[in-house]
Amino acid sequence: MKATSDPFVRREMLAPAAPPITEAGAVKWMRENLFSSPLNVILTVLGIGAVVYLVSHIAPWMLRGVWNAGSLSECRQIIEARYGEGVTGACWALIRERWPQYLFGFYPSELYWRPVLAFVLMLVAIAPVLFDALPRKMLWFALVYPALGFWLLWGGSVWVPVMALAGFGVGYVAAKVVQPLAGTILASIAAVLAPVLWWLFAAGPVAAALESLIPIALQEVRSREFGGFILAFTIGFTGIAFSLPLGVLLALGRQSDMFIVNKLSVGFIEFIRGVPLITLLFTASLLLNYFLPPGTDFDIILRVIIMVVLFAAAYIAEVVRGGLAALPRGQYEAADALGLDYFKAQRLIIMPQALKISIPGIVSTFIGLFKDTTLVVFVGLLDPLKGITDAVRASTDWKGVYWEPYIFVGAIFFIICFSMSRYSMYLENKLKTDHR
Amino acid sequence: MSEAIAREIARSHMQVSDEIAIQITQMNKWYGTFHVLRDINMTVNRGERIVICGPSGSGKSTLIRCINRLEEHQQGQIIVDGTELTSDLKNIDKVRSEVGMVFQHFNLFPHLTILENLTLAPIWVRKTPKKEADEVAMHYLGKVKIPEQAHKYPGQLSGGQQQRVAIARSLCMKPRIMLFDEPTSALDPEMIKEVLDTMIELAEEGMTMLCVTHEMGFAQAVANRVIFMDQGQIVEQNEPKEFFNNPQSDRTKLFLSQILGH
Numbered sequence: 001m002k003a004t005s006d007p008f009v010r011r012e013m014l015a016p017a018a019p020p021i022t023e024a025g026a027v028k029w030m031r032e033n034l035f036s037s038p039l040n041v042i043l044t045v046l047g048i049g050a051v052v053y054l055v056s057h058i059a060p061w062m063l064r065g066v067w068n069a070g071s072l073s074e075c076r077q078i079i080e081a082r083y084g085e086g087v088t089g090a091c092w093a094l095i096r097e098r099w100p101q102y103l104f105g106f107y108p109s110e111l112y113w114r115p116v117l118a119f120v121l122m123l124v125a126i127a128p129v130l131f132d133a134l135p136r137k138m139l140w141f142a143l144v145y146p147a148l149g150f151w152l153l154w155g156g157s158v159w160v161p162v163m164a165l166a167g168f169g170v171g172y173v174a175a176k177v178v179q180p181l182a183g184t185i186l187a188s189i190a191a192v193l194a195p196v197l198w199w200l201f202a203a204g205p206v207a208a209a210l211e212s213l214i215p216i217a218l219q220e221v222r223s224r225e226f227g228g229f230i231l232a233f234t235i236g237f238t239g240i241a242f243s244l245p246l247g248v249l250l251a252l253g254r255q256s257d258m259f260i261v262n263k264l265s266v267g268f269i270e271f272i273r274g275v276p277l278i279t280l281l282f283t284a285s286l287l288l289n290y291f292l293p294p295g296t297d298f299d300i301i302l303r304v305i306i307m308v309v310l311f312a313a314a315y316i317a318e319v320v321r322g323g324l325a326a327l328p329r330g331q332y333e334a335a336d337a338l339g340l341d342y343f344k345a346q347r348l349i350i351m352p353q354a355l356k357i358s359i360p361g362i363v364s365t366f367i368g369l370f371k372d373t374t375l376v377v378f379v380g381l382l383d384p385l386k387g388i389t390d391a392v393r394a395s396t397d398w399k400g401v402y403w404e405p406y407i408f409v410g411a412i413f414f415i416i417c418f419s420m421s422r423y424s425m426y427l428e429n430k431l432k433t434d435h436r
Numbered sequence: 437m438s439e440a441i442a443r444e445i446a447r448s449h450m451q452v453s454d455e456i457a458i459q460i461t462q463m464n465k466w467y468g469t470f471h472v473l474r475d476i477n478m479t480v481n482r483g484e485r486i487v488i489c490g491p492s493g494s495g496k497s498t499l500i501r502c503i504n505r506l507e508e509h510q511q512g513q514i515i516v517d518g519t520e521l522t523s524d525l526k527n528i529d530k531v532r533s534e535v536g537m538v539f540q541h542f543n544l545f546p547h548l549t550i551l552e553n554l555t556l557a558p559i560w561v562r563k564t565p566k567k568e569a570d571e572v573a574m575h576y577l578g579k580v581k582i583p584e585q586a587h588k589y590p591g592q593l594s595g596g597q598q599q600r601v602a603i604a605r606s607l608c609m610k611p612r613i614m615l616f617d618e619p620t621s622a623l624d625p626e627m628i629k630e631v632l633d634t635m636i637e638l639a640e641e642g643m644t645m646l647c648v649t650h651e652m653g654f655a656q657a658v659a660n661r662v663i664f665m666d667q668g669q670i671v672e673q674n675e676p677k678e679f680f681n682n683p684q685s686d687r688t689k690l691f692l693s694q695i696l697g698h
């Protein structure tokens with residue numbers, strides 16, 4: 001086989017010659033992306049001009065800012081002393097002094113550790129939901145967290161949230177008992193009805209009884225003392241956590257062949273989407289009291305959360321419906337042909353794909369929901385943007401301050417919303433399996 | 437030539453039992469007011485391999501989709517493996533878990549890997565332990581000759597490979613009957629053969645098969661019976677040699693002359 005003389009074999013590749021300067025690196029990039037055509041040149045120049053103009057006006061004002069001062073007038077004095085008569089600058093000292101109020105509202109300051117702990121635990125709870133590299137067992141904590149977070153924030157007897165959680169156990173037991181006796185449909189009804197009855201009539205008295213037996217309680221904090229970002233987070237994150245499942249159910253209801261389920265879902269979605277959120281919030285704060293039995297003290301934050309959840313759920317339902325509509329019929333047929341029942345087909349085949357398609361829309365809805373939490377100011381709650389800022393400006397020290405609090409609150413909202421948007425892109429990429 | 441002889445020999449081994457797998461009597465179906473299937477009568481014995489052909493729109497797909505109740509019939513009776521198809525969900529689930537179906541467009545689940553596609557139904561419908569389901573799945577992937585693709589996603593496979601995965605996915609449920617609805621008509625010519633080979637192998641193992649196809653070579657190689665449909669009716673059925681050499685009705689003759697390109 002071996003040839004008499006070895007043929008020439010190249011052992012090392014020749015180094016490529018450097019491309020001409022116009023074809024390499026920054027110059028090439030700029031030519032292709034910034035100056036590829038006359039129109040592009042004009043747009044580049046205008047764009048850079050606009051950015052330079054904005055930055056040159058805003059940046060110096062921000063950089064001249066003062067962090068150490070006791071009042072707005074002190075801020076101004078310091079700046080004028082430093083930069084001369086008539087020069088203005090930001091007064092960040094306000095944020096330095098008042099940030100606890102922006103974060104906690106009028107939450108008792110000796111109890112700040114509770115919302116902080118609740119926040120940290122929330123991060124722990126959502127981590128396994130967001131990143132599936134984490135152990136799946138952590139999801140149990142995510143399921144328990146709502147009750148734990150509630151207890152930390154509002155305090156009171158530990159038995160109230162425990163009994164609220166027990167409602168799910170009641171539903172599970174009810175379904176298990178009814179299933180063999182009356183079939184799946186009645187079992188699902190029992191699974192919904194039993195917990196509702198439990199929460200309405202049994203949970204309260206049982207919790208009270210247990211509390212008198214084994215008293216474990218944290219100092220209670222009333223909803224009116226909530227404010228600032230803990231309010232925004234509480235409403236925003238609860239809203240997000242509950243509106244997604246409700247939205248999915250509504251989307252399925254809207255697709256359903258069952259007449260009543262279908263019409264109720266359509267009616268609900270169209271009604272909620274047709275009404276401004278503020279209307280719903282007013283309804284929550286004023287009208288709901290007329291409908292509820294007198295004497296029921298239905299927490300204002302809870303009422304607002306319910307309205308926010310309903311509002312976002314209607315939007316999510318429509319987004320998810322779009323995802324469902326994008327799935328080819330063949331997916332349903334293949335699931336049917338393999339013998340998967342409706343719920344399994346939805347859970348294993350249809351929803352994973354429909355939700356994946358809907359991620360951008362769902363996250364947009366979440367971002368909208370989170371920003372809309374500032375609207376609770378209209379029902380007298382102290383949202384960070386206007387509620388707290390007005391409270392701060394009402395003090396003589398900070399009267400007349402204008403931009404700084406908005407920039408601060410805006411920046412925090414931006415960080416959170418931008419993270420959500422980035423996460424959604426990460427998720428889309430991760431779930432990309434079609435490789436087309 | 438020798439291949440044809442080998443086939444002939446294999447065919448003599450393919451047993452058709454007297455046991456009835458599918459019995460359809462006086463079945464009628466409408467889409468709204470449109471009468472798609474008219475007075476269908478048909479008996480399929482266990483181990484029989486039937487090819488259904490006919491012009492486009494003649495109701496072939498509708499007929500085989502009635503057999504696993506992807507479509508509902510309005511009149512008459514369909515009994516599959518002793519279970520009558522009615523609106524009773526239990527019966528439908530029972531039939532579906534015993535009847536495999538392969539679609540023209542594969543209908544693999546794009547968000548799951550090939551292996552997950554194969555094990556999904558065994559795990560969730562048959563309650564097979566995951567480990568066992570994986571083994572069964574790998575066995576069938578080996579049979580359709582693509583075990584090395586197990587951890588890819590459907591979008592990364594060629595059409596022919598996807599269709600073989602779809603066949604393996606059905607087989608993982610250990611079905612007693614397999615339905616094929618034009619399994620090769622979405623494929624490029626060079627991929628058709630690999631799918632047909634898989635189907636022929638299946639036939640040689642004695643699977644009861646109903647196959648809508650225009651692959652007349654396949655019909656001649658493995659079918660016990662060819663059924664010709666037109667306008668929702670079964671016009672003619674016969675053993676393949678007779679069917680192709682000696683068609684009875686004019687409609688069959690016309691169809692055959694078109695499809696065989698005379």
Ligand SMILES: Nc1ncnc2c1ncn2[C@@H]1O[C@H](COP(=O)(O)OP(=O)(O)OP(=O)(O)O)[C@@H](O)[C@H]1O
Pocket residue numbers: 467470472490491492493494495496497498499
């Ligand atoms: N969901 C439906 N609603 C109304 N009419 C339908 C529906 N599905 C099929 N049809 C009609 O029923 C007839 C039979 O359709 P079917 O799909 O069974 O034909 P086919 O023989 O499989 O045709 P092809 O070879 O083109 O697949 C066609 O005329 C078709 O237009």
Ligand SMILES: [Mg+2]
Pocket residue numbers: 496497498617618
């Ligand atoms: Mg068809």
